Amino acid sequence: xxxxxxxxxxxxxxxxxxxxxxxxxxxxxxxxxxxxxxxxxxxxxxxxxxxxxxxxxxxxxxxxxxxxxxxxxxxxxxxxxxxxxxxxxxxxxxxxxxxxxxxxxxxxxxxxxxxxxxxxxxxxxxxxxxxxxxxxxxxxxxxxxxxxxxxxxxxxxxxxxxxxxxxxxxxxxxxxxxxxxxxxxxxxxxxxxxxxxxxxxxxxxxxxxxxxxxxxxxxxxxxxxxxxxxxxxxxxxxxxxxxxxxxxxxxxxxxxxxxxxxxxxxxxxxxxxxxxxxxxxxxxxxxxxxxxxxxxxxxxxxxxxxxxxxxxxxxxxxx
Amino acid sequence: xxxxxxxxxxxxxxxxxxxxxxxxxxxxxxxxxxxxxxxxxxxxxxxxxxxxxxxxxxxxxxxxxxxxxxxxxxxxxxxxxxxxxxxxxxxxxxxxxxxxxxxxxxxxxxxxxxxxxxxxxxxxxxxxxxxxxxxxxxxxxxxxxxxxxxxxxxxxxxxxxxxxxxxxxxxxxxxxxxxxxxxxxxxxxxxxxxxxxxxxxxxxxxxxxxxxxxxxxxxxxxxxxxxxxxxxxxxxxxxxxxxxxxxxxxxxxxxxxxxxxxxxxxxxxxxxxxxxxxxxxxxxxxxxxxxxxxxxxxxxxxxxxxxxxxxxxxxxxxx
Numbered sequence: 001x002x003x004x005x006x007x008x009x010x011x012x013x014x015x016x017x018x019x020x021x022x023x024x025x026x027x028x029x030x031x032x033x034x035x036x037x038x039x040x041x042x043x044x045x046x047x048x049x050x051x052x053x054x055x056x057x058x059x060x061x062x063x064x065x066x067x068x069x070x071x072x073x074x075x076x077x078x079x080x081x082x083x084x085x086x087x088x089x090x091x092x093x094x095x096x097x098x099x100x101x102x103x104x105x106x107x108x109x110x111x112x113x114x115x116x117x118x119x120x121x122x123x124x125x126x127x128x129x130x131x132x133x134x135x136x137x138x139x140x141x142x143x144x145x146x147x148x149x150x151x152x153x154x155x156x157x158x159x160x161x162x163x164x165x166x167x168x169x170x171x172x173x174x175x176x177x178x179x180x181x182x183x184x185x186x187x188x189x190x191x192x193x194x195x196x197x198x199x200x201x202x203x204x205x206x207x208x209x210x211x212x213x214x215x216x217x218x219x220x221x222x223x224x225x226x227x228x229x230x231x232x233x234x235x236x237x238x239x240x241x242x243x244x245x246x247x248x249x250x251x252x253x254x255x256x257x258x259x260x261x262x263x264x265x266x267x268x269x270x271x272x273x274x275x276x277x278x279x280x281x282x283x284x285x286x287x288x289x290x291x292x293x294x295x296x297x298x299x300x301x302x303x304x305x306x307x308x309x310x311x312x313x314x315x316x317x318x319x
Numbered sequence: 320x321x322x323x324x325x326x327x328x329x330x331x332x333x334x335x336x337x338x339x340x341x342x343x344x345x346x347x348x349x350x351x352x353x354x355x356x357x358x359x360x361x362x363x364x365x366x367x368x369x370x371x372x373x374x375x376x377x378x379x380x381x382x383x384x385x386x387x388x389x390x391x392x393x394x395x396x397x398x399x400x401x402x403x404x405x406x407x408x409x410x411x412x413x414x415x416x417x418x419x420x421x422x423x424x425x426x427x428x429x430x431x432x433x434x435x436x437x438x439x440x441x442x443x444x445x446x447x448x449x450x451x452x453x454x455x456x457x458x459x460x461x462x463x464x465x466x467x468x469x470x471x472x473x474x475x476x477x478x479x480x481x482x483x484x485x486x487x488x489x490x491x492x493x494x495x496x497x498x499x500x501x502x503x504x505x506x507x508x509x510x511x512x513x514x515x516x517x518x519x520x521x522x523x524x525x526x527x528x529x530x531x532x533x534x535x536x537x538x539x540x541x542x543x544x545x546x547x548x549x550x551x552x553x554x555x556x557x558x559x560x561x562x563x564x565x566x567x568x569x570x571x572x573x574x575x576x577x578x579x580x581x582x583x584x585x586x587x588x589x590x591x592x593x594x595x596x597x598x599x600x601x602x603x604x605x606x607x608x609x610x611x612x613x614x615x616x617x618x619x620x621x622x623x624x625x626x627x628x629x630x631x632x633x634x635x636x637x638x
Contacts, residue, residue: 207598210544221537225529
């Protein structure tokens with residue numbers, strides 16, 4: 001495929017690396033004069049990471065081209081991945097130009113972490129082919145892509161986007177509503193808020209807070225998300241047991257953290273439990289726990305050298 | 320050492336497994352008549368996990384004993400690890416009894432996730448030797464132990480606790496203030512709140528929310544906590560660059576999430592940046608990023624079989 005990356009900053013260059021490693025033709029467009037130099041430097045930096053993941057990348061590949069004008073950059077594109085500045089006006093103007101310069105069947109994706117497709121597309125004649133494909137930094141490494149269709153995005157474009165990003169080895173999550181911060185950044189914002197609050201209150205140092213997270217929640221959430229973790233934290237009762245044991249304490253804790261509680265009414269608990277059991281209920285708690293523990297162990301083993309000062313240097317300096 | 324575990328439930332049995340795997344004598348006390356059977360069953364279940372981490376454990380080891388009375392259980396203990404029910408009255412009564420039955424130099428640690436040492440110790444004559452040593456479930460696997468001294472805990476007991484838990488391979492964080500939920504569970508509560516909110520609002524399914532977390536934030540936080548991640552997410556400006564770029568957006572997002580914002584004033588940002596640079600400033604952003612990416616890759620590789628359906632069964636069924 002011929003993919004045009006608009007914006008050759010870190011996100012754009014990382015996307016370019018991933019596209020190239022999967023054999024695509026990549027055109028980068030950026031107003032900076034030294035963009036090719038900078039993108040190829042990123043390609044050299046990320047090459048070892050991609051090779052460790054089983055992909056190969058030649059940082060000097062001729063499949064990468066830089067085009068100085070938007071018209072020449074998007075003219076032949078099958079796919080446009082926008083990675084420009086996070087300014088509404090810029091994106092609205094850009095898409096209005098891009099759609100008049102590119103092929104009628106090109107798909108237009110924005111990497112924006114916050115400006116919804118509906119807002120970006122207000123000046124487009126063909127908003128049905130535009131959507132958000134928000135990566136988590138750095139895109140060549142972190143699997144998640146959040147797809148967020150706008151009010152006018154066509155269902156078949158959303159489906160093509162899912163297939164395309166999955167073909168790059170990404171894990172795709174489709175949001176059903178446009179919401180500021182999408183999913184991952186909202187959860188991250190919740191964590192940053194409490195982290196800042198705890199350090200500002202003098203409960204722990206910033207470094208100890210990082211230790212607390214990397215030595216507990218991080219490895220756990222690398223293996224199972226909040227809902228699977230709750231399901232496996234509720235004893236034999238699963239998610240229902242979790243709510244029975246912890247819903248009251250959670251709501252008190254939210255109040256103490258000065259968070260408006262999310263009401264875990266009986267109806268809310270039942271609806272959540274239904275969803276969790278629909279997703280995970282095929283396997284018993286024992287089977288799920290054994291699988292979680294095995295993966296947990298694999299993650300801890302992978303991280304272990306970093307936690308042991310004696311082997312720290314050697315392991316960290318040879319990726 | 321001779322360690323007495325009070326309460327033979329999942330947390331107690333998991334602690335017992337870890338203590339045994341490190342060569343200690345372990346006495347378990349529980350009112351349930353079948354406690355030995357249940358604890359040895361947990362030992363059999365967790366044996367593969369411990370072996371994968373390089374520890375050996377014989378589930379039939381005679382170093383494990385069960386004692387039916389509190390007096391006989393704690394009489395010779397060097398260390399008491401309380402894992403009983405989360406009820407204030409129970410713990411207050413327990414410690415008053417334990418201190419009169421055990422040796423004068425025994426250290427008394429509670430695994431409580433929420434009841435502070437100061438509250439637990441109100442009926443003790445020797446509160447200086449009592450503190451919270453809160454593991455993250457399951458204790459034999461997850462490295463974190465939060466040590467939370469009470470108002471009257473002696474500094475040398477805190478120091479002995481740090482040395483003891485580190486000798487078990489745990490990563491210790493000491494809290495400077497007693498606060499409900501301590502650190503890790505408060506951060507977890509913030510995440511659960513937003514997760515429940517997003518699913519209840521119909522933005523994503525519970526399963527997709529789990530995917531979003533396991534494919535982005537989890538692996539990231541397994542490698543670097545929120546502050547190191549912010550430092551590496553701010554471009555060449557590090558943590559200061561992060562606040563310049565994102566402080567405004569974060570505060571808006573907190574408002575949209577109906578979270579009372581933590582005010583990131585100039586003074587607050589500078590104090591946080593000072594702490595972060597004190598902890599991480601010895602290395603350049605480039606060196607820290609390269610180390611982070613290498614560890615990130617190791618974690619993703621460790622998890623990779625689980626993400627590939629073709630190899631899913633074989634990898635998940637053989638821990």
